[in-house]
Amino acid sequence: MDFTFTADEQAFAAEVRRFLRDRPPSTFAIDGMDAGYGSGANSKAFIRALAERGWIRMCWPRAFGGDERPMFFKLVLLEELARAGAPFGPLPGIWQTADAIIEYGSERLRTEVLPAIARGEASFWQGYSEPDAGSDLLALKTEARRDGDDYVIRGHKIWSSHAGIATHGLIFTRTSREARRSRGFSMFVVPNGTRGMDIRPITSLTGEVYHYEVFLDEVRVPEGLRFGPEGEGFVALLNGLDSDRFWGRFYKAPALERVLHRLVEYANTTRVDGVPLARDAGLRRRLAAMATELAALRWLFYRAACQFRDGAPITYETAVAKVMADETGQKLARLGMDLLGMWAPLRAGSPEAKLDGEISHAYLTSLGHTIAGGTAEVLRTTVATRGLGLPAGAR
Amino acid sequence: MIDFRPSSAQQLLVSTAREYLRRHCPIEPDRRAGLDVIQLWRGMAELGWPGLLISSGVGGSDGTLVDVILLVEELGYAAVPGPFVPSAVAATSLLLAGGARQQRRLTELATGDRIATVALVEERGSFDPAGLTLTAASGRLTGRKLFVGAADLADDLVVVLRDGVVVLPSDRRGIARVPLQAIGGDPLFEVRFDDVEIGADDRLAVTAGAVAAALEAGALARTAEMVGAARRILEMSVEHAKTRVQGGRPIGGHQAIQHACADLVRDVDTARGLLYAAACDASDVAAAKAYASEACLTVARRAHQIFGAISYCAEHPLHMIHKRILAASLDFGDTTLHLERVARAIGLEA
Incomplete structure (x- = not known):
């Protein structure tokens, strides 16, 4: 049992943080909205910048132009990007498509599409x-x-x-x-x-x-x-669904941690009748409880990550992780709205908007998360039938 | 490298514990009625469990805190009563910090021939040592400690005071142990000190940091106990959902029950991950215990709903496991205490 990152992983995390300092995420042009999953907005320019560092193809086999770095490097990259609020929206989908092309792809997909992915010029x-x-x-x-x-x-x-x-x-x-x-x-x-x-x-x-x-x-x-x-195609799709749930949500815990830290900062700096909101016992308890849930969520994803890495069979682990990620995200958004009070509904760009309008946006977008990529209901049924062996069929 | 798997030695410890406790500590309340806590304790001692934190040079079994956590998870799974956490985890951790003078006592603790417990909580009802008032500065101790576990079995009381720690034989003149009547879990006591004489040899030379570390070890162990208990409840609930037939089919075929079971899995898996991360120093013990308390109690309550009326009966084991989770959630720091620690850790200004 070990909960430390390897020296290589830590060095890579530092490299990513240097990159984010040199190329601040806020300086990249945005092409599509942030849907709140934690991967930020869609920015083609940011994806190209990642490609220039070789980070899109870093875990591919050498025969396909990759550097054969361990899968955990992708986790390190995603966590650092999510903590910085970077606009890497299409990256998880790009990686999954590349993996599928490497595993199932035709010669044409491998020679035409894969190199475009490596250059940061393709998204799906x-x-x-x-x-x-x-x-x-x-x-x-x-x-x-x-x-x-x-x-x-x-x-x-x-x-x-x-x-x-x-x-x-x-x-x-x-x-x-x-x-x-x-x-x-x-x-x-x-x-x-x-x-x-x-x-x-x-x-x-x-x-x-x-x-x-x-x-x-x-x-x-x-x-x-x-x-x-x-x-x-269905076999490939089914194999893909476990990985879809994982790569579509892995970065949610660090992204939600970023939002929580903003709320903590807001509570520390906002005074009501001269007293910081942070002193409110009920609020302290809710924010602290949320921090424990985010830590628990993060390790839930890391456990699934270890199963992928070790080739252990996945039955329910990504399904339960996705459900928790999405429901925790909704809970955090609700907590944030409560904290902001009358300012909560103000959108980005409005006079008086707090925290760049990020919380009202998160509140709305999070409504879709328990629906997209398998509803929370379908996935709970998956956990019960595929994971626990309860009888399938009758709905 | 991140890895959730116990080592092969740890797996052996866990499987040995599972098998031993299956045979010697039945979960069914009617079979448990005749269970002799001391006899069970001696059996556990023969396996070297009370000495896990103690080095072999002093007679212990050279384990690590992670080994202890994995073992206590099994104790929770089997709902084992007795003094393991107060004696072999909390008191032992404190005595280990007490220097060479404690070696003989530690040897006896390792063999299970001696049992110790920690007395800390006062009128405030908190495990935070910062608010303690009792003192033995004058060479005498008067006052009381509350919610002391295993006080009836303990040979030694490790008493945490405002200005230090003393180790007292539990039969010293002026000490009285008054049982409290809780709804479940191991017996709890009020320990009264009436002008008890405290000599220089009674004082344990430990820092505030050592006290905090021992309390953390206790909190982590209670977290492991809750996680093990919640795992047992999950297994029992799934078994029940598969075999209980109503309306011509197992109730586990109904989505309402399936989804309740899925939520049990989430609560158990998350509490367990956070526990292991905390045991390996990768996250706060405070976060792990606060989270597990809420999650494991939720598991217990939801399981009552899955089992239905039968789980309301004394003869069904669920309520007994549930009450043990409740007791563990309070011991070595309740949720209020631990969430306040988390609040400070995430930067909320006090």
């Missing part, structure tokens, strides 16, 4: 959900029909994050009707701008655009842009 939207296939993903209707060396995709995807500013879609389709409901799916990597792809923004409850819906009308895709064998 997930074309999974459909209007009638949300929690029941396998009910999807988008079809890819074989036509010579190509496929022709027809369908309608929705809730695709930052689809309008990404470079490629990961489009999950049905390629055949099979007796088993989980067979017959294939995943494609489709460049934005391909003829027949119509990407339309959905204005979110914050007033900004985060999600898009995508209409696919006879979109022609060469076979070389398919992940793995035809019809076996």
